[in-house]
Amino acid sequence: MIPFEAKLKSTPVEHILTLSGPLDESAELPKLKEKKNIRVHLGRLTHVSSHGIKIWCKWLLEHDQWPAILLEECPHLFVRNFSSLKGFLTPNVSVLSFYVPFYSEATDEAKDVLFLREREFKKDGSLNIPKVMDSRGQAMEMDVIEAKYFSFLKP
Amino acid sequence: MKTVLDLYSHLFTSTQLKAFQSFFQQVQVLKIPEDLQLLQQAEPRTTVVIIEKMSPYLAMKMMERGFAHCLSPEREDFRQELLASCLLLLKPRLLLASPSPFFLSSLASSSEDLEKFPPLLTFPVRWSREKPAFLEALGKYLQQQKKTQAIEPLIHQIADELFANAIAAAEKSTKQESIATTGAPIRFFCAVDEKSLMLGCEDSFGTLDRKSLLAHLSRIYSSETTAPNLDEGATGLGLKLVIDNSASVSVYCKKETQTIVACTLLLKGIRANAKPNKHFHLMI
Numbered sequence: 001m002i003p004f005e006a007k008l009k010s011t012p013v014e015h016i017l018t019l020s021g022p023l024d025e026s027a028e029l030p031k032l033k034e035k036k037n038i039r040v041h042l043g044r045l046t047h048v049s050s051h052g053i054k055i056w057c058k059w060l061l062e063h064d065q066w067p068a069i070l071l072e073e074c075p076h077l078f079v080r081n082f083s084s085l086k087g088f089l090t091p092n093v094s095v096l097s098f099y100v101p102f103y104s105e106a107t108d109e110a111k112d113v114l115f116l117r118e119r120e121f122k123k124d125g126s127l128n129i130p131k132v133m134d135s136r137g138q139a140m141e142m143d144v145i146e147a148k149y150f151s152f153l154k155p
Numbered sequence: 156m157k158t159v160l161d162l163y164s165h166l167f168t169s170t171q172l173k174a175f176q177s178f179f180q181q182v183q184v185l186k187i188p189e190d191l192q193l194l195q196q197a198e199p200r201t202t203v204v205i206i207e208k209m210s211p212y213l214a215m216k217m218m219e220r221g222f223a224h225c226l227s228p229e230r231e232d233f234r235q236e237l238l239a240s241c242l243l244l245l246k247p248r249l250l251l252a253s254p255s256p257f258f259l260s261s262l263a264s265s266s267e268d269l270e271k272f273p274p275l276l277t278f279p280v281r282w283s284r285e286k287p288a289f290l291e292a293l294g295k296y297l298q299q300q301k302k303t304q305a306i307e308p309l310i311h312q313i314a315d316e317l318f319a320n321a322i323a324a325a326e327k328s329t330k331q332e333s334i335a336t337t338g339a340p341i342r343f344f345c346a347v348d349e350k351s352l353m354l355g356c357e358d359s360f361g362t363l364d365r366k367s368l369l370a371h372l373s374r375i376y377s378s379e380t381t382a383p384n385l386d387e388g389a390t391g392l393g394l395k396l397v398i399d400n401s402a403s404v405s406v407y408c409k410k411e412t413q414t415i416v417a418c419t420l421l422l423k424g425i426r427a428n429a430k431p432n433k434h435f436h437l438m439i
Contacts, residue, residue: 001287001290001291001294003287022290022311022315024315025319046308046311047308047311047312047315048312049312049315049316049319049396050316050319050383050389050390050391050392050393050395050396051319051390053383053390053392054383054384054385054390057383057385058385061385075308076308076425077308077309077312080399080429083379083380084379084380084381084399085380085381085382085383085392086380086381086382086383087382087383087385101305101424101425103305103423103424103425103426105423105424108301108302108304108305108422109304109305110304110305110424142426143305143424143425143426144425144426144429145426145429145430
């Protein structure tokens with residue numbers, strides 16, 4: 001099992017934080033000093049436990065007065081918390097991209113498709129759902145409860 | 156009140172009916188909302204509740220009235236869960252003897268067979284530091300399965316929460332950081348068949364309390380959103396994550412003797428498990 005890792009790189013305009021492994025009780029998120037935008041890459045997180053949720057919410061609270069927190073490649077289990085947990089997103093957080101799972105009942109295949117802002121979704125909440133095919137060339141379905149999963153996009 | 160035999164005998168094969176007829180005759184059915192007027196007279200010890208538009212909140216409210224089994228009728232595994240509920244009401248020792256295969260869709264056609272069905276993965280735990288090893292063993296087991304890929308993120312999240320809850324219960328019970336010297340280890344188990352996966356754990360601490368558990372879950376499910384506890388101690392979200400990611404959840408507890416928590420996940424992708432029309436079994 002890959003352990004949790006948080007890699008931090010800072011540029012003149014932003015901090016870039018890349019998280020990988022399980023966001024669980026072992027996770028430590030960095031304390032940042034210089035107030036500027038924080039870009040967080042989440043695509044390599046394997047899962048998020050309830051302890052991880054607590055760590056994330058506390059970290060967000062510590063940075064809720066910062067200019068902007070930009071989330072990229074949010075995994076499915078992370079996105080599900082957006083609409084069901086208070087404090088999982090703060091007003092200064094913007095979601096720039098997130099994964100949507102697709103599933104084919106015919107072949108049992110699963111694919112995670114990256115939705116990008118201004119390409120598959122817009123700030124006003126509208127969606128442009130891509131056609132995703134399984135290995136037999138048949139259309140796969142989004143494997144989420146749409147009304148709930150995308151509700152965080154509503155302005 | 157009508158019995159399972161009156162209402163649902165058509166769901167079962169003649170072999171199953173022959174094997175389980177006496178169970179089906181003894182178990183009554185309370186349909187919600189249709190039978191609401193019968194709520195007061197229903198006997199929880201011999202009644203299965205069938206909730207037409209299931210939500211975890213509604214199930215918790217029924218279980219607060221003492222019922223143990225709340226099922227969603229529209230699910231394709233309803234027949235299976237109904238049979239399991241009847242067995243659990245009338246012959247609970249079957250579950251206690253061998254919890255692993257209990258809610259799999261291939262549930263044996265005779266009750267004797269249940270005792271022969273071996274769990275496919277078992278993992279004993281004595282220390283909290285064994286979590287990575289447990290998750291790794293589970294990951295390897297899942298790699299050998301053909302149909303679990305789509306739901307693996309759900310399985311790992313549930314496994315993590317079951318582990319954390321079981322260890323917390325053990326620490327509370329033994330008042331120490333390890334359970335290494337306190338007798339039986341916590342036993343995690345996982346089994347897969349054609350349509351479903353069962354993941355659970357069993358311990359000998361029996362720390363769950365029905366009233367406080369239901370009060371906690373009712374509060375969590377009373378609104379669309381919930382706030383995690385950010386202070387010291389548990390987040391209060393562990394069991395919610397287990398329920399939200401599973402198609403069925405079963406909890407058994409005998410005080411200071413035994414706890415079994417087991418979840419069934421359907422292999423038909425994430426959405427099938429995330430829907431609110433779940434099955435619940437709460438035997439505390």
